Amino acid sequence: MKICFYFTKQTLCNRSFAQADVPLVAYQAGLSFNMDLNSPFRWTPKIQKIEQTPEFLKKMKYFQRLTLMEDHHYSELIDTFLFEALKNTEFDYYYDYKCESNTYCPFYGDIPFLIYNKVKKYPIIPVMRTKPINAFTLVAKEREMLITEPVAAGLWALTNSQVQNIDKVRMLQTDGNHWRMLELCKNERFKKTGIYCQENDSYSKIYYDYQVQQVILGLIRYSLNEMNEKEQALNLIYDFVDERRYLTHEGAPPKATAKFWKFVPQSIKNFFF
Numbered sequence: 001m002k003i004c005f006y007f008t009k010q011t012l013c014n015r016s017f018a019q020a021d022v023p024l025v026a027y028q029a030g031l032s033f034n035m036d037l038n039s040p041f042r043w044t045p046k047i048q049k050i051e052q053t054p055e056f057l058k059k060m061k062y063f064q065r066l067t068l069m070e071d072h073h074y075s076e077l078i079d080t081f082l083f084e085a086l087k088n089t090e091f092d093y094y095y096d097y098k099c100e101s102n103t104y105c106p107f108y109g110d111i112p113f114l115i116y117n118k119v120k121k122y123p124i125i126p127v128m129r130t131k132p133i134n135a136f137t138l139v140a141k142e143r144e145m146l147i148t149e150p151v152a153a154g155l156w157a158l159t160n161s162q163v164q165n166i167d168k169v170r171m172l173q174t175d176g177n178h179w180r181m182l183e184l185c186k187n188e189r190f191k192k193t194g195i196y197c198q199e200n201d202s203y204s205k206i207y208y209d210y211q212v213q214q215v216i217l218g219l220i221r222y223s224l225n226e227m228n229e230k231e232q233a234l235n236l237i238y239d240f241v242d243e244r245r246y247l248t249h250e251g252a253p254p255k256a257t258a259k260f261w262k263f264v265p266q267s268i269k270n271f272f273f
Contacts, residue, residue: 014101014106014107014108015106015108016107016108016109017099017111017148017153020107020151020152022148025152025155028105028106028107029151031188037148038147042192043183043191043192043193045181045193046222046231046235046238047215047219048218048234049215049217049218050084050214051214052084052210052217056084057210059080060080060207060210060213063207064205064208074129074132074175077177077206077207078112078113078127078174081213081216082113085216085221086115086220089226090117090120091116092115093116094111094116097110097111097114099111099153099156102156102159102160105156105160107153108156111126111128112129115127122166123157123166123169123170123225124169125172125223126150126154126157126171127173127174128153128171128172128173129176130178132175132177145175145178145180147173147192149173150172150182151171151184155184157169158184167186167187168185168186168189170182170183171183171223172223177198177204178195178206179216180192180194181222181223
């Protein structure tokens with residue numbers, strides 16, 4: 001990543017996350033607006049759904065009974081998802097974490113929810129809250145979810161993690177009902193997912209859609225980059241399939257069926273047979 005080490009607090013005007021503009025964010029991160037930040041390509045991580053607990057479902061019923069969602073209700077909704085997803089993990093989160101600019105990052109401001117590892121302290125995952133999305137199409141929704149704020153917060157997290165030898169950071173952006181994940185790397189690579197939300201309702205009320213809730217809980221867990229054994233096995237299988245790796249001669253299937261299995265790795269064969 002083109003982190004501008006020669007920029008200092010004295011030579012560059014600092015900006016808050018909310019005031020970060022596209023040219024400055026793109027330059028600081030070494031990214032292109034058209035090819036990276038505004039790219040039409042979407043990252044589809046291998047998310048595993050997480051079943052809701054009875055306490056979580058009870059909380060969703062509470063949101064369903066509300067006649068009007070006020071500002072603090074959206075924060076409470078985000079808090080509910082984070083608390084549920086981080087159960088039985090080494091992670092916790094701060095509320096309204098105040099970030100200061102540093103020598104390598106001119107951005108500062110408040111991160112509504114900052115996930116951190118309670119044991120190792122790193123990685124840290126900024127969770128940036130956006131204003132409620134009122135658009136009906138996914139394209140319009142993406143326009144309303146400003147990408148500069150989470151990228152600026154991700155750059156702050158990445159530059160504050162250098163002593164830990166971390167080469168990438170993940171960020172979450174949400175208004176409570178709409179969620180997406182972004183990843184920023186030091187080697188000038190950037191990825192973003194599409195928007196995960198309830199699609200059958202014009203107002204995208206996630207507390208009515210139990211399947212999307214499971215996906216969002218899995219998305220938050222995936223952002224921790226701490227995969228369990230099942231997730232590691234699934235990731236290995238998908239990597240083999242995606243890369244279409246060939247079997248070696250040893251352990252290959254009989255010649256009569258070899259043409260049907262030539263792209264399938266031995267680990268997957270052992271799983272099914």
